[in-house]
Amino acid sequence: MKLTQRYTQVLQFCVLCSAIILTIISFYTLTPEIIKVRKNWSNDKPYPGAAFLDLKDKLKSLKIAGYLTNKDVSSEKNDGEFLMAQYALAPIVLDLGQTHTVNIISTTSKEALVAILQQHKLKPLYINKHGKTIAIKIK
Amino acid sequence: MTLALSYIISSLIGFLLIEKITGTSKIISIGLKCALALGLGLGLSGLLTFLTLLGFGHYSPFFLIALHILILITFIIIDRNHIKNTFTDIIMQIKDKSVFDYFALIVFIALTACVGLLAARYPYGGWDGWALWNMKTKFMLLGGKEWKSIFTEIHWHAQPDYPLLLSCINTWLLSFAKTSINKIPFITAIVLSGSTGLLLFTGLKQFIRREIALLAAILMLGNPYYILLSTSQYADILLAFYLLASFLSIALYFKHQDPRLCLLTGIFLGLMTFTKNEGIVLSLILIALMTLHLVIRQLKDKKHLKHIIYLMVAYAAIAAITASFKLFLTPKNPDIVLFASNVEYEFLNLNGLLLILKAFLVQLIHPQWAYIWILILAMFILSIRQYFDKKNILFTLFFLGYCGVIIIIYLTTINFDLAWRLTFTLKRIMFYLLPSVLFFNFKVMFSNNHES
Numbered sequence: 001m002k003l004t005q006r007y008t009q010v011l012q013f014c015v016l017c018s019a020i021i022l023t024i025i026s027f028y029t030l031t032p033e034i035i036k037v038r039k040n041w042s043n044d045k046p047y048p049g050a051a052f053l054d055l056k057d058k059l060k061s062l063k064i065a066g067y068l069t070n071k072d073v074s075s076e077k078n079d080g081e082f083l084m085a086q087y088a089l090a091p092i093v094l095d096l097g098q099t100h101t102v103n104i105i106s107t108t109s110k111e112a113l114v115a116i117l118q119q120h121k122l123k124p125l126y127i128n129k130h131g132k133t134i135a136i137k138i139k
Numbered sequence: 140m141t142l143a144l145s146y147i148i149s150s151l152i153g154f155l156l157i158e159k160i161t162g163t164s165k166i167i168s169i170g171l172k173c174a175l176a177l178g179l180g181l182g183l184s185g186l187l188t189f190l191t192l193l194g195f196g197h198y199s200p201f202f203l204i205a206l207h208i209l210i211l212i213t214f215i216i217i218d219r220n221h222i223k224n225t226f227t228d229i230i231m232q233i234k235d236k237s238v239f240d241y242f243a244l245i246v247f248i249a250l251t252a253c254v255g256l257l258a259a260r261y262p263y264g265g266w267d268g269w270a271l272w273n274m275k276t277k278f279m280l281l282g283g284k285e286w287k288s289i290f291t292e293i294h295w296h297a298q299p300d301y302p303l304l305l306s307c308i309n310t311w312l313l314s315f316a317k318t319s320i321n322k323i324p325f326i327t328a329i330v331l332s333g334s335t336g337l338l339l340f341t342g343l344k345q346f347i348r349r350e351i352a353l354l355a356a357i358l359m360l361g362n363p364y365y366i367l368l369s370t371s372q373y374a375d376i377l378l379a380f381y382l383l384a385s386f387l388s389i390a391l392y393f394k395h396q397d398p399r400l401c402l403l404t405g406i407f408l409g410l411m412t413f414t415k416n417e418g419i420v421l422s423l424i425l426i427a428l429m430t431l432h433l434v435i436r437q438l439k440d441k442k443h444l445k446h447i448i449y450l451m452v453a454y455a456a457i458a459a460i461t462a463s464f465k466l467f468l469t470p471k472n473p474d475i476v477l478f479a480s481n482v483e484y485e486f487l488n489l490n491g492l493l494l495i496l497k498a499f500l501v502q503l504i505h506p507q508w509a510y511i512w513i514l515i516l517a518m519f520i521l522s523i524r525q526y527f528d529k530k531n532i533l534f535t536l537f538f539l540g541y542c543g544v545i546i547i548i549y550l551t552t553i554n555f556d557l558a559w560r561l562t563f564t565l566k567r568i569m570f571y572l573l574p575s576v577l578f579f580n581f582k583v584m585f586s587n588n589h590e591s
Contacts, residue, residue, distance in 0.1 A: 011521055015584055016351065018514050019358050026361040026509045030253065033363070037256050045262050047321075048269045063285055083270040083296060090274050091282035096296065 049081075049088025051130035055104065056089055058126055058134060066103035067094040068120065070112040081106055085132075105133040142316035142326065145184075146177070148207050149311070153180025155214040158225055160402050166395045169232055171341040171387070175403075177334050178380045181327075182410040185307035186460060188279075189413075192307075197284050200314035243340065243353050250360045251333035257366050258329050263321055264372025271297050272374055273324050275306040280313060280320065290468050300469040302461055304413040305374040324372040331376045332369035335383060335574050336360035342387040343578060345394075347585040355581045359574060364507045368570040374415050379571040381411040382421060386534065386575045389429060390582065392446075393530060401450040404429065409457025416472065417568070419461065424540045426454055428533050486557045487550045495549050498561035502569055512569065518580045525583050534579050538572075 047053070059065065073082050073096060085104060086094045094104060099120045107113040113133060117124060122135035153176035161167055167175070184207065191203050215222060263269045274297060278289045290299045309323045316323060336356045343352035359365055369376045385407040392400035408426055411418040429450060437443040486494070503512045519526060526535045545568060552560055 008522075012584060015514070015518055016354070018517070019354050022510055022514060023354070023358050023361055026358070026363060029363050029509060030257070030361065030366070033260075034253060034256055037259055041259070045260075048263055063288075083266075083274075086297070087269050087274045087277070090277040091285060091288075093285075093288050093291075093294070 047088070049084035049086075051081075051128070052085045052088040052104070052106075052132050054128050055126070055132060055134055056092075059089065059092055059102065062092050062102055064093045064095060064100055065089075066098050066100040067096050067106075068099070068103055068116050069106045070108055070116065071106065073097075099137060101137055103135045103137075105135055107131070107133075142312060142318065142323070145312045145315040146181075146330065148211060149180035149184040150177045151180065152183055152207065152210055152214065153177060155211070155218065155222065156180075156183070157403070158221065159214065159218060160399050162399070163221065163224075164397065164399075166391060166397050166400065168341065168345060169229055171338075171345065174334060174338040174341045175384055175387075177330070178338070178377075178384060179406065179410070181308050181311075182304065182377075182381070182413075184311040185304045186410075186413065186457070188307040188311040189303060189460070189464075192279060192286060192310075197282075197286065198279055198310065203311060203314050239349060243349075246353065246357065247333065247337055247340070247360075250336065250357065251329065254332050254360070254366050254370060255329045258325060258332075258370035261371065262325055264324060264328065264370075265368075268324065268328075268372030271301065272305045273309070273320070273372060275303060276309045276313075276324065277320060279306060279310045287468070290470065295470075298472075300416070300465070300472045301374075302413045302415060302418065302464065304410070305377050308377075325370075328370045328372045328376060331380055332366065333360070335369070335376065335380045338380065338383055338387070339574050339578055342383065342390075343581055345387075345391065346582045351581065351585050355577055358511065359577055362509050362511055362573075364509070364566075365570065365573060368567065373567065375567050375571045378411060378414040378418050378421070379574050381407050381414060381418070382571065383574040383578060385411065385422075385425060386578055389425070389533070390578075398446045398449045401429075401433075401446045402453045405450045405453025405455075406457060409454045409461075412458045412461040413464070417571070420544055421541060422454070422458070424537055424544070426450070428537055428540070432533055482553060484551050484553065486552050491550045491552075491557060492546070494557055495546055495561065498558075498565050502565055508569075511573070515576055515580055518584055522584060531579075531583055538576070538579075541572075 067082060067085060069082065071081060082094070082096055085106065089104070099122070103120070103122055105113060105116055105122075105124075107116060110131075113124075113131070116122070117135060121138045123138050124133050124135045126134045150173075154172060156179060157167065157172050157176055161172075187206060187210075188203060191199060191206065195202065261268075264273065275289050278286050282288065288294065289297065305324075305327075309327055312323050312327065313320065336359060339359060340352050340356035343355055369379070385404055388400050388404040388407060391397075392404060405426075408422040411422045430447060433443050433447045433450065437447065485491075502508070503516065504510075525531060549557060549561065
């Protein structure tokens, strides 16, 4: 009985010491991070989908738009830029891979943009400085 | 300032509900009540927001605020004498607080400030934070009657079947605050991160020495990876809070055998179902174990029927909202298909099992966790017999059961590469389990001394 009690006490002491050491390790890791954050406090962090933000003004009262791209949109690649576009343009619903009356196009090159426009019979309405395009269906 | 008002209203509703449930008994300390009240109040506000969205068909901040104020006034009118006594009691208790309590308060304020500073590294949260939860908040706020489009299959990439509590809470908080949509999830994450630490401290303090309880809370709240994941604006921190709150109410029930604690447990388990799909699984395992425990007790002692009814009624009342949400609003999750005969499971073999084991070991020893899981594992191994004691077996079975479910879900992975899935999801599972695991481990290891 006494031996068990002694074992528990030693164990508790060891756990407490380990917890204190781990806390010190944590704060040792955190301190340089906190200093770094304070130094870069004024630096603006990039807004998710910032490249699509100016398109929103041109799409007022639109409910749904097609989203066409030649980039990797697999789940493993976190759906590429698509989710950023969806976040920036919400509450407009973006329909990935489908054409609608109005469409958003994001491509890796101008050639790819032209190819998508021709393939889906679309006419570009507006291209922003990041190459993000609003295109409408040719009737 | 107006943002603080919405937190205060939610917390007061949470506090008054706990007061109404526990009555004049002192089964829960004032500090623990305050820590529980914030999460409970925010959860109830989130549910009210969701029901309002469904009822009106669109977001209506005026009605939402009016509803909250009405609930608050009703609580005050019904229970005014008791509330007056409670607040006199709180003032008296504040006056009687020891130096240690003030020290603990300063530690929590300082740690939460550090969490806030570090959260500023990612003001828009992690990928899932903005791409899932915050985007859904935007649809609720700005989508008008079209907010329900988040449930359509067009939104398959944003997991339309995921429960919505975090997004609803952020939507409620924006009813008051005239601030940018991006700031609210950022602040909510910091508040929830700090309050989970506070809940761990005030909860553990009921079972072990307060100095050790404080050490456990600092160990968690100062952990770099806990800070990163809790401020990533994922629903995981909300799930971590409710799981810990459920653990606490169950542990307190075992201590006091008071049926009112079953009611509180049922509420927290119910709220858990509306945080994430994992919350549904966690709550089902816990409610099944708890019911089994109460049925066994009922066979020996007939008075436990009331306890079972309290637990079930509270759980069913809130879980019914999640059930309706799942049945009538959302499409089926295409990524979880358990044992269907027409599906070929690529990872349902020994290789899959080894991949899971390897990923778990990698997380266990990864320096990003500041070795906290090694300590937890060592505590478990060195006092393994105590974990299977009569008073601890329910929690141990819960963890073993959940591990089993997780392994099955991973083994039946389709549509993804298992290694990729493990890399991105296992750390988050370990994160939302961390507060409850720490609570359980410290309680098992140190409660005997305290009780004696």
